[in-house]
Amino acid sequence: MTITTREWLLSDAPQTRRQARLGALYQGWLTFRANKLALVGLVILILLVLIAIFAPWISPKSPFAQNLGGRLQPPSAEHWLGTDALGRDILSRLIHGSRITLFIVGTVALVAPVIGLFIGTLSGFLGGWVDQVLMRITDIFLAFPKLILALAFVAALGPGIGNAVLALALTSWPAYARLARAETLSIRKADYIAAARLQGAGPMRLLVGHVWPLCVSSLIVRVALDMAGIILSAAGLGFLGLGAQPPMPEWGAMISDGRAFIMDFWWVAAMPGLAIFVVSLAFNLLGDGLRDVLDPKGAKE
Amino acid sequence: MLNVDHLDVWFGKPPEVFHAVRDASFHVAEGESFGLVGESGSGKSTILRAITGLVDSWSGKIEVAGEAIHGRRRSKGFHRTVQMVFQDPYASLHPRHSVDRVLSETLKLQGMDDIDARIDRLLAQVGLGSGFRFRYPHQLSGGQRQRVAIARALAAEPRLLLLDEPTSALDVSVQAEILNLLADLRRDRGLTYVMVSHDLSVVAHMCDRLAVMRAGQVVEIMDVATLRAQAPADQYSRDLIAASLGYARS
Amino acid sequence: MTAPLLSVRDLRVNFPTRSGVFEAVRGITFDLGRERLGVVGESGSGKSMTGRAILGLVRPPGKVTAERIDLQGQPILNLPEDQMRAIRGQRISMVMQDPKFSLNPVMTVGAQIMEAYRLHARATRAEARQKALDMLAAVQIRDPQRVFDSYPHEVSGGMGQRIMIAMMLAPDPDILIADEPTSALDVSVRTEVLRIMDRLVQDRGMGLIFISHDLNLVAQFCDRVLIMYAGRVVETLAASDLHNARHPYTQGLLNSLPRLDTAVDRLPVLKREASWRDAEILTPQPGGL
Incomplete structure (x- = not known):
């Protein structure tokens, strides 16, 4: 008897570890696929990654080549999205800027939730004075508006893209710590944790093997939804001149450059703004879809 | 096998202390099945949780297999002697761990070797084929989950099972299937059971002796014949039996 | 028939x-x-x-x-x-399995029964209040006035289920x-x-x-x-x-x-x-x- 791949994947009685894992992944993909908008978000982000990878080959001009004779040109056949105040091709700058955006997003997404997960689960799982100390530190971070705190960090560390990313990561972990702690508190008392304890499992094993897998999914969802905010914060830092330094084609800095001419030469600021808008939206849509998959109780039945 | 003497368990700190168990004493012989x-x-x-160390605020004396235990810490040997099966099979299995992961982690923690063969044997013993090995909890029915939980408890080859x-x-x-399974396991392995239940007929079916508890205190300890004859000495025990017989129309 | x-x-x-x-x-x-x-x-x-x-x-x-x-x-x-x-x-009224999940935790018991009743019957507050107290008495609650003013977490499971029944029966369903x-x-x-x-x-x-x-x-x-x-x-x-x-x-x-x-x-x-x-x-x- 032959069965299709689909049946094999959807089987309720997997025969091997591999089939069970792949089956779980496939189920998740089917749920994700059902959310059309999330699929749109995923496609946009895949495109963004491809653009970033192949930026030198697909950008029509150099992002740095100035042409003062052809400055502030409107969109035309030669410059699809026009040129900026120094006569640089905006499309090429946007394409190269995608690398910077991805770098920011990727680094923050790797650093902040990991710090948050570690501190939050530790705090929730151990309780007592550890919880008190860690949560008061978290409160201190949360007491300042994110961007103000990031500004202070960058001002102290010196402007630059690396420091901007670091500042953003340092200011966004407290929210994840809170989330992870709340999840941990609800998991800590569960019978399956008690059962593992009765097998002689130590606190480290319980934390890493039992608590983390349940916290990670809601963190991933939250990160995807926060990405838009992080891009905007990074753009904000760039706009204030504290992020990427000229002549780097960072999208926020590009908006900042264009604001002087926004009335007469709207495309200089509008094009990078549009790019930020599309990518932020894509992350939000993706986050919604991921929530359907990873955190079913948060979305629908 | 299990001696509990003058056990007090409380929750909270003064001035708001709640005494969940007061001065409870009972003794369970090796091979016996005892109901609470x-x-x-x-x-x-709460008594079971105090024995297993899931609650640490208790006083009194608890002896398992001749060894007194204290506070919250339990030795490796303790976990090999005593295991527990929880009430709700939907809550006692980790939602992201497959049956395979649950059992192999348990076996590793108990320092067992030959894990693959042992898992297959455990699953066979609780009436699940090896076809269930790679399933996740959501792919199992309530009864199957409880069988997995029993397999997990048996993995350590304990002598005392708290149910x-x-x-x-x-x-x-x-329920009938699970009770039969538990009865078979006890007979084959000479296990000692301590079973907590609110259902008197289940206890009557499974246990040799039982203690009736009310508001943290042991009201009466009787054998199962007394329960079946509905002739306990204490008034509360009699009321409990009468109420569990069902609803008499007025 | x-x-x-x-x-x-x-x-x-x-x-x-x-x-x-x-x-x-x-x-x-x-x-x-x-x-x-x-x-x-x-x-x-x-x-x-x-x-x-x-x-x-x-x-x-x-x-x-x-x-x-x-x-x-x-x-x-x-x-x-x-x-x-x-x-x-x-x-038609319905009583669910667990009163803990059926009662609103931030409203007093009395307010919930009154609300349930006034949703269906044109009644003044005073009438609704009297009805609620009557219903609590009808489900054998000894001190209706005290229960009326308490919150769901302050009552036991059995009491909660009686309150649910009182609430469901207040509008006199068929x-x-x-x-x-x-x-x-x-x-x-x-x-x-x-x-x-x-x-x-x-x-x-x-x-x-x-x-x-x-x-x-x-x-x-x-x-x-x-x-x-x-x-x-x-x-x-x-x-x-x-x-x-x-x-x-x-x-x-x-x-x-x-x-x-x-x-x-x-x-x-x-x-x-x-x-x-x-x-x-x-x-x-x-x-x-």
């Missing part, structure tokens, strides 16, 4:  | 899933008079879904179809939500659907709650649908029993005849219960047969639904 019955809040499950309402979340037909 | 309070014909509830349509209820037919009707079955038999379908509480994507559901001759199948709301509570109303309660409290429901049904001439997994309880408490299996009624009989049930499923369920009075070595295990899913419904007298 009472209504919710009578402290019957906390093992069938109250299950349908009656599934 | 007078017209039934509720008449259900060929009720079906379907849920579309990834692997096809899941039929939770597959063609249920029954009439409810001024009586206590027990609906018994195991989890997944569709007994709770039947109660929800009657009240229009099946959530999408679930779909309810039926030849008809008539409440005293008036069709109520798939009514628009605003009309259904007028029926829910006022004419039918009460009780979905496992005593499963979360201790046996001693259970008896009291059942006695209260019993008296109210008798005094007010209500129809009661009592959904439960506990065969013995239903046999003792109800007048008539429907036994459900896999979304269908497999047998219907007078509650007093339950122990003479003919369907092997009913017999199997009864046999698998451990007994307090006699010892058995092994509990008989229920062997399910595929034919039960679609077999004839067993009734004591033909057409005696």
Whole structure:
């Protein structure tokens, strides 16, 4: 008897570890696929990654080549999205800027939730004075508006893209710590944790093997939804001149450059703004879809 | 096998201390099956949690297999002697761990070797084929989950099994299967059971002796013949039996 | 014989899933008079879904179809939500399994009963308050004034379930659907709650649908029993005849219960047969639904 791949994947009685894992992944993909908008978000982000990878080959001009004779040109056949105040091709700058955006997003997404997960689960799982100390530190971070705190960090560390990313990561972990702690508190008392304890499992094993897998999914969802905010914060830092330094084609800095001419030469600021808008939206849509998959109780039945 | 003397368990700190168990004493012989019955809040499950170290605020004396235990810490040997099956099979299995992961982690923690063969044997013993090995909890029915939980408890090859309402979340037909399984396992392995239940007929079926608890205190210890004859000495025990016989129309 | 309070014909509830349509209820037919009707079955038999379908509480994507559901001759199948709301509570009420999840934790008990009552009856605050206190007294709460002012977390499980019943009965419904109303309660409290429901049904001439997994309880408490299996009624009989049930499923369920009075070595295990899913419904007298 032959069965299709689909049946094999959807089987309720997997025969091997591999089939069970792949089956779980496939189920998740089917749920994700059902959310059309999330699929749109995923496609946009895949495109963004491809653009970033192949930026030198697909950008029509150099992002740095100035042409003062052809400055502030409107969109035309030669410059699809026009040129900026120094006569640089905006499309090429946007394409190269995608690398910077991805770098920011990727680094923050790797650093902040990991710090948050570690501190939050530790705090929730151990309780007592550890919880008190860690949560008061978290409160201190949360007491300042994110961007103000990031500004202070960058001002102290010196402007630059690396420091901007670091500042953003340092200011966004407290929210994840809170989330992870709340999840941990609800998991800590569960019978399956008690059962593992009765097998002689130590606190480290319980934390890493039992608590983390349940916290990670809601963190991933939250990160995807926060990405838009992080891009905007990074753009904000760039706009204030504290992020990427000229002549780097960072999208926020590009908006900042264009604001002087926004009335007469709207495309200089509008094009990078549009790019930020599309990518932020894509992350939000993706986050919604991921929530359907990873955190079913948060979305629908 | 298990001696509990003058056990007090409390929750909270002064001035708001709640005594869940007061001065409870009972003794369970090797190979015996002992029931703890009472209504919710009578402290019957709390006793099991104190024995296993899931609650640490207790005083009195608990002896398992001749060894006194203290506070919250339990030795490796303790976990090899005593295991527990929880009430709700939907809550006692980790939602992201497959049956395979649950059992192999348990076996590793107990320092067992030959894990693959042992898992297959355990699953066979609880009436699940090896076809269930790679399933996740959501792919199992309530009865199957409880079988996995029993397999997990048996993995350490314990001598004393604490059963906390093992069938109250299950349908009656599934309850019958699980009770039969537990009876078989006890006979084959010479296990000692301490079973907590609010269902007197389940206790009557499974146990040799039982303690009736009320508001944290042991009201009466009787053998199962007394229960079946509905002739306990204490008034509360009699009321409990009468109420569990069902609803008499007025 | 007078017209039934509720008449259900060929009720079906379907849920579309990834692997096809899941039929939770597959063609249920029954009439409810001024009586206590027990609906018994195991989890997944569709007994709770039947109660929800009657009240229009099946959530999408679930779909309810039926030849008809008539409440005293008036069709109520798939009514628009605003009309259904007028029926829910006022004419058909429902008591759920666990009072902890059915009561609003941030409102006092009294305020909730008053709200439930004033939703359906034009009454001044003072009247509603009096009604609420009367209802609390009717469910045998000794100190209605104190309970009226307390919050749900301050009352015990048994008290909570009595409050739920008081709340559901305040608008004087014709039918009460009780979905496992005593499963979360201790046996001693259970008896009291059942006695209260019993008296109210008798005094007010209500129809009661009592959904439960506990065969013995239903046999003792109800007048008539429907036994459900896999979304269908497999047998219907007078509650007093339950122990003479003919369907092997009913017999199997009864046999698998451990007994307090006699010892058995092994509990008989229920062997399910595929034919039960679609077999004839067993009734004591033909057409005696």
